[in-house]
Each structure stands twice: as C-alpha cells, then as structure tokens.
Amino acid sequence: xxxxxxxxDRAQQLRSELFDFLRIPSVSARSEHAGDVRxxxxxxxxxxxxxxxxxxxxxxxxxxxxxxxWHGAGPERPTLLIYGxxxxxxxxxxxxxxxxxxxxxxxxxxxxxxxxxxxxxQLFLHLAALQLLMETRGRLPVNVVVLAEGEEEVGSENxxxxxERHREELSSDIIVISDSAMFAPGVPSLLLSLRxxxxxxxxxxxxxxxxxxxxxxxxxxxxxxxxxxILATLHDPEGRIAIDGFHDGxxxxxEEIIRGFDDLPFSEDTFxxxxxxxxxxxxxxxxxxxxxxxxxxxxxxxxxxGYTGEGAKTVLPAEAMAKVSFRLVPDQEPARIVxxxxxxxxxxxxxxxxVEVLDIHGGRPWRATPGGPGFEAARExxxxxxxxxxxxxxxxGSIPIVPEFERxxxxxxxxxxxxxxxANMHAPDEWFPDAHIEKGIETLVRFYDAVxxxx
Amino acid sequence: xxxxxxxxDRAQQLRSELFDFLRIPSVSARSEHAGDVRxxxxxxxxxxxxxxxxxxxxxxxxxxxxxxxWHGAGPERPTLLIYGxxxxxxxxxxxxxxxxxxxxxxxxxxxxxxxxxxxxxQLFLHLAALQLLMETRGRLPVNVVVLAEGEEEVGSENxxxxxERHREELSSDIIVISDSAMFAPGVPSLLLSLRxxxxxxxxxxxxxxxxxxxxxxxxxxxxxxxxxxILATLHDPEGRIAIDGFHDGxxxxxEEIIRGFDDLPFSEDTFxxxxxxxxxxxxxxxxxxxxxxxxxxxxxxxxxxGYTGEGAKTVLPAEAMAKVSFRLVPDQEPARIVxxxxxxxxxxxxxxxxVEVLDIHGGRPWRATPGGPGFEAARExxxxxxxxxxxxxxxxGSIPIVPEFERxxxxxxxxxxxxxxxANMHAPDEWFPDAHIEKGIETLVRFYDAVxxxx
Numbered sequence: 074x075x076x077x078x079x080x081x082d083r084a085q086q087l088r089s090e091l092f093d094f095l096r097i098p099s100v101s102a103r104s105e106h107a108g109d110v111r112x113x114x115x116x117x118x119x120x121x122x123x124x125x126x127x128x129x130x131x132x133x134x135x136x137x138x139x140x141x142x143w144h145g146a147g148p149e150r151p152t153l154l155i156y157g158x159x160x161x162x163x164x165x166x167x168x169x170x171x172x173x174x175x176x177x178x179x180x181x182x183x184x185x186x187x188x189x190x191x192x193x194x195q196l197f198l199h200l201a202a203l204q205l206l207m208e209t210r211g212r213l214p215v216n217v218v219v220l221a222e223g224e225e226e227v228g229s230e231n232x233x234x235x236x237e238r239h240r241e242e243l244s245s246d247i248i249v250i251s252d253s254a255m256f257a258p259g260v261p262s263l264l265l266s267l268r269x270x271x272x273x274x275x276x277x278x279x280x281x282x283x284x285x286x287x288x289x290x291x292x293x294x295x296x297x298x299x300x301x302x303i304l305a306t307l308h309d310p311e312g313r314i315a316i317d318g319f320h321d322g323x324x325x326x327x328e329e330i331i332r333g334f335d336d337l338p339f340s341e342d343t344f345x346x347x348x349x350x351x352x353x354x355x356x357x358x359x360x361x362x363x364x365x366x367x368x369x370x371x372x373x374x375x376x377x378x379g380y381t382g383e384g385a386k387t388v389l390p391a392e393a394m395a396k397v398s399f400r401l402v403p404d405q406e407p408a409r410i411v412x413x414x415x416x417x418x419x420x421x422x423x424x425x426x427x428v429e430v431l432d433i434h435g436g437r438p439w440r441a442t443p444g445g446p447g448f449e450a451a452r453e454x455x456x457x458x459x460x461x462x463x464x465x466x467x468x469x470g471s472i473p474i475v476p477e478f479e480r481x482x483x484x485x486x487x488x489x490x491x492x493x494x495x496a497n498m499h500a501p502d503e504w505f506p507d508a509h510i511e512k513g514i515e516t517l518v519r520f521y522d523a524v525x526x527x528x
Numbered sequence: 529x530x531x532x533x534x535x536x537d538r539a540q541q542l543r544s545e546l547f548d549f550l551r552i553p554s555v556s557a558r559s560e561h562a563g564d565v566r567x568x569x570x571x572x573x574x575x576x577x578x579x580x581x582x583x584x585x586x587x588x589x590x591x592x593x594x595x596x597x598w599h600g601a602g603p604e605r606p607t608l609l610i611y612g613x614x615x616x617x618x619x620x621x622x623x624x625x626x627x628x629x630x631x632x633x634x635x636x637x638x639x640x641x642x643x644x645x646x647x648x649x650q651l652f653l654h655l656a657a658l659q660l661l662m663e664t665r666g667r668l669p670v671n672v673v674v675l676a677e678g679e680e681e682v683g684s685e686n687x688x689x690x691x692e693r694h695r696e697e698l699s700s701d702i703i704v705i706s707d708s709a710m711f712a713p714g715v716p717s718l719l720l721s722l723r724x725x726x727x728x729x730x731x732x733x734x735x736x737x738x739x740x741x742x743x744x745x746x747x748x749x750x751x752x753x754x755x756x757x758i759l760a761t762l763h764d765p766e767g768r769i770a771i772d773g774f775h776d777g778x779x780x781x782x783e784e785i786i787r788g789f790d791d792l793p794f795s796e797d798t799f800x801x802x803x804x805x806x807x808x809x810x811x812x813x814x815x816x817x818x819x820x821x822x823x824x825x826x827x828x829x830x831x832x833x834g835y836t837g838e839g840a841k842t843v844l845p846a847e848a849m850a851k852v853s854f855r856l857v858p859d860q861e862p863a864r865i866v867x868x869x870x871x872x873x874x875x876x877x878x879x880x881x882x883v884e885v886l887d888i889h890g891g892r893p894w895r896a897t898p899g900g901p902g903f904e905a906a907r908e909x910x911x912x913x914x915x916x917x918x919x920x921x922x923x924x925g926s927i928p929i930v931p932e933f934e935r936x937x938x939x940x941x942x943x944x945x946x947x948x949x950x951a952n953m954h955a956p957d958e959w960f961p962d963a964h965i966e967k968g969i970e971t972l973v974r975f976y977d978a979v980x981x982x983x
Contacts, residue, residue, distance in 0.1 A: 102839035163841055169737060227839055254743075268742060272840045281804025282624060285954040287723060287925025288709075290825040290855050292799075292816045294809040297828035297850070298763070304756035344747075349736025352880040354749040361747045370745040373752035374843050379830035380851060384557035384682050385727045385888045386618055387853055387926075388829050388954050395752070396835060398842060400745050425807040433840045470742025471842075499740040499843050 076518055079209055080511045087510055088179070090120070091197045094159075095177040095186040099193075101136055101160035101227045110136045110223045113159040113193075117141075117200065117221045124204040126219065131239075133231035136160065136223030142242070143203075144216045150525050151446075152216040154245035156478065157196030157252060158225035161188035162499045169501035182507050189505040190492035195251040196221055198491065198513035206518060214525030218243055222474075225252075228272070228434030229474045236474075236481045247447035247524055248478050251513070253468050253490025257338050258506070261455035261463040261516075263448065264488035265330070266366060269401030269438030270471040271410040272374075274431040275303065275418065277393045283379065284389040293389060294425035297378040300393040303428070306421045307371050307397070311357040314371045314399075316417045319410065324403045324440075326367050330465065334362040337464060347495050366467025370400040396433075400469060407435025436473020439486070447487040450523035455489075458516040470498075489520065531973055534664055535966045542965055543634070545575070546652050549614075550632040550641040554648075556591055556615035556682045565591045565678045568614040568648075572596075572655065572676045579659040581674065586694075588686035591615065591678030597697070598658075599671045605980050606901075607671040609700035611933065612651030612707060613680035616643035617954045624956035637962050644960040645947035650706040651676055653946065653968035661973060669980030673698055677929075680707075683727070683889025684929045691929075691936045702902035702979055703933050706968070708923050708945025712793050713961070716910035716918040716971075718903065719943035720785070721821060724856030724893030725926040726865040727829075729886040730758065730873065732848045738834065739844040748844060749880035752833040755848040758883070761876045762826050762852070766812040769826045769854075771872045774865065779858045779895075781822050785920065789817040792919060802950050821922025825855040851888075855924060862890025891928015894941070902942040905978035910944075913971040925953075944975065 080087075099113035100106040114130050114137045121128035121141035128141040139159065144152070164174035164187045172178050177186035188194065199219065206213050220243065222232050236243060256262040277296040284293060309315040341361050345353050355364040364370075374397065379390030399410050411432045422428045441448065443465065455463040468488070475486050491513040497503040535542075554568035555561040569585050569592045576583035576596035583596040594614065599607070619629035619642045627633050632641035643649065654674065661668050675698065677687050691698060711717040732751040739748060764770040796816050800808050810819040819825075829852065834845030854865050866887045877883045896903065898920065910918040923943070930941050946968040952958040 102837075102841065104838070163835075163837070165835075165837070166738075270742075270842070272842070279805050282952070282957070283621075283955040284803060285925060285952075286825075286827045286829055286853060287725075287855055287923070288949075288953065289803065289820070290827045290924060291819040291823055292808055292810045293803055293805050294807065295827050297831050298759060300831070301756040301759035301828065301850075304753060305760035308753070348739060348744065348748055350734050350748050350880065351882055352749065353747055354878070354880040355747045364746040365744070368746055370741075372741045372745045372750050372844055373756065373833065373848075374741055374841060374845070375834035375836045376752050376755070376831045376848060377836040378828065380618070380620075381830045381832035381849070382557070382618065382620070383559070384618075385851065385853070386557065386829060386954065387725070387727070389827055390829070393828075393831060394836070395756075396840065398741060398840070400742055423809070425805065425809040427806055468742070469745060470740060494743075497737070497740075498743065499841065500738040502737075 076515055079205060080514060087201055091194060092177045094193050094197055095188055096175055098175045099160050099223065100163050101224050102163055110160055114139045114223055117159050120200045121219055125207045126203065133235055135231045138235055139221040141219035142217065143213055145212055146214065146216045146525060150215055151246040152218060152244065153521065153524055154218045154220060154243060154248045154482065154484065155199045156248060156250045157199060157221045158192045158223065159196060159221045160223040160226050161193065162191065162226050166501065171502055179507055183504040184507050185502060185504045187503050189503050190496040191498035191503065192225065192252040194505040195491055195513070198251060198517055202514045202517040202521065205514065206521070214522045218245055228436070230434065232474050233477050236477065240481060243482060245482055245484050248482065248484050248486040249447065249520065250472060250475065250486060250488050251490050252472055253488050254492035254494055254496060255490065256464055256466045258493055259459065260338065261459040261461065262466045263451055263463045264468050264490065265441050265443065265465050266467040267439040267475055268469055268471050269405060269407060270398060270436045270473055271401060271407040272398040272433040272435065273411055273414060274433055275300065275395045275397055276429045276431065278391065278427040280391050283391045286387040286389040289389050294423060295389060296393040296426050297390050299423050299426045300378065300395055303418055303422055304373055304395055312354065313356050314369060316413050318413050322404050331363060331367065333465065334360065337362065365469040367402060369402050369405060372398055374398050400471065401438045403438045403440050405438060407437065411435070436471050437476045439476040445485050447485055447524065450520055451487045451489050453523050454516045454519035457519050458512055489516070531970055534660060535969060542656055546649065547632045549648050549652055550643055551630055553630045554615050554678065555618050556679050557618055565615055569594045569678055572614050575655045576674055580662045581658065588690055590686045593690055594676040596674035597672065598668055600667055601669065601671045601980060605670055606701040607673060607699065608976065608979055609673045609675060609698060609703045609937065609939070610654045611703060611705045612654060612676045613647045613678065614651060614676050615678040615681050616648065617646065617681050621956065626957055634962055638959040639962050640957060640959045642958050644958050645951040646953035646958065647680065647707040649960040650946055650968070653706060653965070653972055657969045657972040657976065660969065661976070669977045673700055683891070685889065687929050688932050691932065695936060698937060700937055700939050703937065703939050703941040704902065704944055704975065705927060705930065705941060706944050706946060707927055708943050709947035709949055709951060710945065711919055711921045713948055714914065715793065716914040716916065717921045718906055718910070718918045719923050719945065720896050720898070720920050721922040722894040722930055723924055723926050724860060724862060725853060725891045725928055726856060726862040727853040727888040727890065728866055728869060729888055730755065730850045730852055731884045731886065733846065733882040735846050738846050741842040741844040744844050749878060750844060751848040751881050752845050754878050754881045755833065755850055758873055758877055759828055759850055767810050769824065771868050773868050777859050786818060786822065788920065789815065792817065820924040822857060824857050824860060827853055829853050855926065856893045858893045858895050860893060862892065866890070891926050892931040894931045900940050902940055902979065905975055906942045906944050908978050909971045909974035912974050913967055944971070
C-alpha cells in the first residue's frame with residue numbers, strides 16, 4: 074500500500090485524534106489551565122507510546138515535557154530530534170471566534186481551533202507520521218527523539234535547563250521543528266530565519282491611588298499621559314526604532330537573498346487587504362517582506378490604565394501599563410535590548426512619575442545556513458510532496474528555543490512548517506489547512522527517509 | 529430645644545438613615561445597576577414625603593428625578609431650589625477599598641462609602657435639615673423645591689430637558705447645591721467657580737483583527753503606538769494644552785482673587801504628600817491652586833488596547849482606546865472643544881490607522897458673582913456654624929448643570945459643600961467627615977433661615 078493510500082484510509086481517524094488533542098485548552102499563560110496543560114502533555118506521551126516509542130512525561134519547574142524516543146535505526150544512522158509544543162496562546166477575546174476555540178471544526182477546507190496551526194496541529198503531523206511508519210514498516214528510517222514542551226507560549230523558561238540536564242539523552246544530529254507557515258498555498262517553503270524576542274512591561278505610577286480628575290486634574294502627574302509620551306519616543310518619524318544602541322551588532326542579510334524576496338508570489342496590496350488595515354506601515358525604505366523577516370520591531374502589545382468600561386468615569390489614574398515587545402534579528406541580545414530600553418525610558422520619562430521596566434521574557438534570533446544535510450533533506454521532501462522546488466523565506470515570529478537547541482546539542486535545526494499565511498496563530502479564528510494533514514505527514518515521512526538514507 | 533440638642537438626640541437615627549441610603553449601589557454608568565438607581569430615587573422621595581413635603585419621582589429618558597416641594601412660606605418669601613444627585617460613580621477597582629464601597633462604616637471620624645461625599649451624603653444633609661425643621665417648627669422659613677437627579681455622574685443628559693419642561697414648577701429665586709468640599713478642616717468655604725467638562729473617547733483602529741506580533745509586526749500599523757503618539761501631542765513641553773484654538777475665549781480671573789489664594793492655608797508639599805505623587809505637575813508658571821481652579825486641563829482617564837492580562841501575549845492589537853477629558857473654564861464651550869480636538873487628532877494621526885473621536889458628554893464651566901443674597905446668606909450661615917468667616921475658593925470639579933440651572937430658571941446658584949479635601953470622590957475609599965453631619969445640617973438650617981428672613 075502506498076503512503077497516499079494509507080493516508081486516505083485513515084483520514085477520519087487522523088482528524089478524530091487531532092480534534093481530541095485540540096479540545097484540551099492547554100493555555101500555558103493562565104494558571105487556571107495548569108491541569109489542562111498537563112492533560113495535553115499526557116495525551117502526547119500516550120500517542121507516542123501507542124506508536125511503539127519509549128515515552129514519558131518529565132516534570133520541570135513549570136509545565137511538564139513530553140519525551141519520546143526510538144533508537145532502533147542503529148548507531149550508523151543519524152538521530153533526528155523532533156521538537157514541538159503542546160501549549161497554546163490564550164483564546165481571548167472569545168467573542169471574536171466564529172466557532173469556539175476549543176471545539177475544533179472543519180469549514181471551507183480549514184480546521185478551526187486554537188492550536189490548529191500553533192503548534193498542536195503541526196506537532197500532531199509528526200506524531201501521525203511516526204505512527205504510520207511504525208504501523209506500516211514496523212520501524213523508522215532514523216533514530217528519533219521527540220520533545221514536546223508546554224511553555225513555548227510563555228517563553229520556554231524551563232526548556233533550556235531541561236536541554237542541559239538531558240543533553241545526553243537528547244543527543245542528535247539534526248533538529249526538525251514544524252511550527253511555521255509555508256509562504257503561500259501550494260508554495261512549499263524553507264525557513265531561513267526566525268526573529269528573537271524581548272518582551273517587557275512598562276509600568277508608570279503617579280499618585281498613590283486613583284483621583285478625581287476635577288479635584289486634582291492639572292496639578293498631579295497623569296501616568297497614562299506620561300506612558301503615552303514614553304511610547305511615542307520609541308520610534309523616529311521614519312518608523313525606525315529610536316533607542317540608542319538598539320541597532321548595534323545587527324548582521325545584515327545577504328543582498329542576493331533580499332533581492333530574491335522580490336521573486337516571491339507576494340502582493341503588498343493583497344497582504345494589506347488580508348488584514349484589513351487602511352495602509353501598511355513600518356520602517357521607511359524597506360519592503361514589507363524585509364520589514365517582516367529582516368528587521369527588528371518594537372510593538373505595543375497591550376495598554377491599560379484608569380477606567381475602561383462603559384460610560385464616563387472622571388478619574389485621574391494612579392498607574393498605567395504597557396506591554397512592549399521587540400522582535401530581534403541576529404545578533405541582538407534580548408537582555409541587552411531590555412537594558413537599552415531601561416536607559417531610554419529613564420532618559421525620556423518625566424521625573425514626576427515612577428517608571429519601571431519589567432523583563433518578562435526573551436529569546437535570541439536565529440538564521441540558518443542553507444546547504445547542510447537537514448536543509449537539503451527538507452528541500453527534497455517538500456519538492457517530492459508538493460511537486461515544486463521550495464522557496465527560501467524568512468519568518469517574523471520567534472521560536473526562542475531554536476538557537477538554544479543548536480548551541481546545547483551542537484546540531485543544526487531545520488524549520489519545516491505547513492501552516493498558511495493568515496492562520497491567526499495568536500488571534501481569534503486560528504486555522505490550519507485541512508489538506509495539509511496528508512501533505513504534511515507525507516512530507517515528514519519523505520524527510521525522515523531522506524535524513525535516514527545513507528548518502 | 530436648641531438645634532444642637534435636637535441634632536444630638538437624633539445622631540444615631542441620622543446615621544442609620546444615611547447608611548440605608550449609601551447601601552444602595554446607585555451606579556448610573558452601569559446598566560446592570562438601573563434597578564438600584566431607581567431604588568435610590570424612591571428612597572429620596574419617601575424621605576421627602578415623610579418630612580411632609582409633596583414628593584414624587586418623575587420619569588425621564590434615563591434615570592428618574594426625585595422631586596419635592598413645599599410652598600407654605602407664602603408668596604412674599606423667596607423660593608429656594610435645592611439640587612443634589614443620588615447616583616454615584618462606579619466603585620471599581622473594588623480591591624482597593626479598605627471596606628466594601630456599599631457597606632458604609634465609621635472609622636477614624638469618617639464615614640466610608642461610595643457616595644458618602646459625592647453626593648448622597650451631602651444631599652442627605654438637606655433632607656435631614658428639612659425634616660428637622662418640619663418636625664420641630666412644623667414649617668420651613670422659605671419655600672422649597674428639592675430636585676435630586678440620578679444622572680450627574682453620567683453627564684446629566686436628561687436634566688436640562690427636565691428643567692425646561694418643569695420650568696414653572698421649579699421656579700425659584702436661589703439655587704443651593706451641596707456637592708463640593710470645604711477648603712480645609714475647620715475652614716468654611718464659599719465656592720466661586722466650577723470647571724466645565726468635555727469628555728471624549730479616542731478610538732484607533734488598524735487591522736481588522738488582532739494579529740500575531742511576529743508574523744505581522746513591523747509592517748502593519750499598531751493602533752496602540754499610534755494612540756500613544758496622538759496623546760503625546762496634547763500638551764506642549766510646558767504642560768500647556770497644545771490644541772489650536774483651545775484657549776480662545778478664556779476669561780481671566782480677577783488678579784486680586786488669584787492673589788488671595790496665597791493667603792489660604794495650603795502647602796504644596798502637604799498636598800503632594802496627601803496623594804503620594806513623586807512630584808506635582810501641570811502648566812508652567814502657575815501655582816497649584818491656580819492650576820486646579822482657574823486653568824483648563826486635558827487628562828487621560830483610561831487606556832485600553834490588546835492584551836492586558838497575566839503573562840505575555842505577542843499580539844499586534846487591532847484597536848486602542850483612550851478616554852480623554854477636558855476640564856474647562858469660562859467661557860470655553862464643550863462642543864467646540866470636542867471639535868478642536870477632532871481637528872487636532874485629524875492633523876496629527878497617522879493615515880495608516882482609522883481614528884474616531886466620540887463626544888461622550890460635556891458641561892459648561894461656571895463662575896459666581898460674590899455679593900448676591902444667596903451668597904451672603906451662605907456666608908452668614910457658615911460663619912455662624914463654624915465660628916469664622918468663610919474663605920472664597922474655586923473648585924476643579926464640574927457640576928455641569930449649575931450654569932444651566934441659572935440660565936433656565938433665571939436664578940443665581942450658591943455652592944455650599946461640606947466634604948473635605950482628599951475625600952476620594954471618584955476613587956476607592958471615598959469618605960465624608962462624620963462630624964459634618966451635624967455641622968452641615970446646622971449650616972443649612974441657618975442658611976434657609978437667612979434666605980427666608982425678610983431683608
């Protein structure tokens with residue numbers, strides 16, 4: 074039986090299994106979901122064990138890690154480390170979902186659910202590919218370690234210590250991660266880069282408590298106004314980040330790769346329409362793909378101060394908060410970026426308020442080197458499944474653990490993603506293309522074969 | 529029996545009645561409290577009726593008005609209109625109250641509850657003074673109309689039509705309002721001015737829905753950043769409001785009155801410490817009392833955008849909102865101020881976002897003319913009760929209906945308030961001085977007598 078036939082036979086079963094996984098609201102950022110996060114971990118462990126891998130869940134200081142392994146390919150074959158995450162972003166605001174986030178359903182050729190793309194749906198492709206191979210061949214073409222964590226959406230704080238502690242057990246030659254998107258429908262893609270992250274919270278305090286804006290307004294500092302003034306200094310009029318030293322140490326991209334972006338099937342206007350923004354924005358003198366893939370950003374992710382409910386409340390707030398995060402490019406260091414922000418804020422903030430910059434979490438940026446064995450195996454697998462050569466792209470998002478994996482395990486990573494643009498990974502109505510269940514599994518089987526083939 | 533003896537006799541009863549009134553959570557801004565607002569209105573009507581006034585509640589397009597009257601003093605005596613409001617500000621954030629906002633209690637010589645000062649507690653002083661006079665003398669020294677509304681904290685939208693519709697029934701010579709504070713403990717005060725109000729909401733929209741800050745960040749407009757940039761333009765570096773035309777038509781104060789502020793028992797440092805702010809702030813070249821009483825303000829009352837919960841969410845928000853209100857001084861017109869703000873925002877906002885400025889509510893500023901009969905009666909009543917001449921002060925807050933009362937009824941208003949500075953009128957831990965129950969009632973009885981005495 075061909076791979077495609079086997080996939081056709083189990084189409085229903087695959088979706089039923091995936092839906093069970095997606096129904097678990099494994100929101101790692103919310104303490105009230107800790108039990109659900111653990112259930113999702115157990116679900117992964119049971120799936121691996123059912124496929125015939127050795128599997129267990131391992132405690133960390135936070136959410137547990139699901140760990141599986143199979144070394145039956147023998148020492149002469151390489152070992153592939155498959156990394157994914159079973160935790161998901163918060164689903165709020167719930168009212169904006171067309172169907173409930175944790176009740177997956179298929180509409181218009183898409184699977185709709187929180188985690189369908191990021192990353193439960195894509196982690197599941199590996200679990201299903203391994204199961205299929207074990208069931209049909211009784212073995213895998215490579216030695217495999219599977220590591221699924223439950224804290225990717227909150228900064229993977231406990232994963233690095235975990236990698237260091239289990240370095241031997243995780244020893245591998247190639248790392249593969251499916252947590253990204255193809256460039257366009259029908260256009261298989263190889264990811265060359267990930268941006269890093271420095272996530273902060275700026276807190277401004279004025280008076281001890283909220284005050285009447287009439288009785289005190291005009292004579293007492295307003296932390297909301299002061300916060301706005303601080304945020305307004307973070308970019309210059311050209312859209313370039315205006316923090317002293319911020320751009321130091323950035324390694325420019327290969328000019329040829331940047332020029333290659335122009336050949337990609339990409340329309341700025343279609344992109345703009347897809348998100349419904351009046352105009353595009355960003356750093357002057359750069360194309361949209363350059364802005365997204367090759368340039369750092371500074372975004373306000375949240376604002377809160379004073380009264381935000383129905384009607385009017387004439388309050389002079391005591392405090393104001395902004396969540397401000399930076400996407401970073403090689404070789405910006407997250408901790409140094411936070412220090413630069415602190416220095417900037419200290420310089421521009423009014424002395425009439427108290428300002429604090431909290432370092433919430435960070436992750437280093439990453440860039441691949443095309444041509445290595447994992448990279449070429451991925452190229453071959455994608456070409457085989459999709460019938461065309463993959464394009465080389467960048468990615469604006471972050472998988473902070475990727476550069477750490479490489480550093481700790483001494484292996485290179487390959488990013489092989491099957492979501493599509495506009496998947497709403499961190500927004501309401503997240504989705505994954507239904508047809509990519511089969512395409513993804515087929516690609517992964519080809520990839521495992523290519524990595525395992527002596528050559 | 530002297531007035532003081534009568535008050536001593538009923539000390540318990542007065543507090544028990546007031547506490548019943550304060551326990552009703554009559555939050556006019558919240559639709560879920562509509563029933564409580566109505567209960568508070570009924571409570572006022574019943575109290576007036578029990579004192580022997582004609583009383584009823586009158587429906588409006590919003591919350592009802594409690595109306596009472598007694599015209600037994602005869603046509604040769606003046607008619608006094610007593611205005612107050614039985615609605616209160618929202619109590620949130622609830623966690624910052626030492627005792628629950630709607631469970632009044634006495635601690636440290638203060639009555640703690642939402643509405644204790646603004647304005648249920650002070651409205652109650654009039655109700656109690658009327659009751660005491662009717663019980664002890666069987667009559668009042670003046671003809672009286674009592675009007676208590678339930679929409680003061682949401683802009684008194686339906687009161688002006690009400691005044692116009694009931695103009696005959698409300699016909700009066702002097703209007704008295706107790707909804708303000710004395711300048712300091714033991715320092716009786718006559719209020720010369722109120723600031724007006726223009727309350728707006730600025731809404732900024734970027735993309736159609738929240739987006740992943742990695743996948744889209746750097747290429748899509750960020751409404752939170754754009755909102756911050758708009759807010760940062762509202763003042764110049766000297767703390768002066770930087771909206772074109774904003775200061776046009778402001779009538780400067782009498783220099784002598786401004787100089788008189790310097791004689792008031794006021795310490796900027798004590799004021800600063802009382803609110804716990806690192807420094808004072810405001811328009812350069814003006815004293816704190818000038819800033820509070822004589823100058824307009826622009827304050828951010830609330831900010832909301834994106835993710836504001838626990839942990840980190842890497843979201844690029846679709847929208848951002850600021851509640852922005854202006855305190856106005858004669859003769860700034862609220863509607864014109866909103867138009868100027870709209871023009872300003874249209875000029876400074878990025879074309880990459882959609883910006884809307886909503887006019888939430890407004891009220892005109894007010895200034896008294898010392899020397900009229902109501903003003904002098906108040907001076908005499910305060911001096912008699914407190915044993916010293918009242919000082920003349922301004923007030924930073926707004927009672928938007930005051931100038932409208934004067935205009936529609938053709939009478940002058942007197943503001944006779946008994947709260948104290950720092951009463952937390954729009955903040956957690958609102959309070960009213962316990963001893964001012966008796967002092968307030970005594971002053972009001974003296975005031976009614978003075979207004980009613982043929983002179």
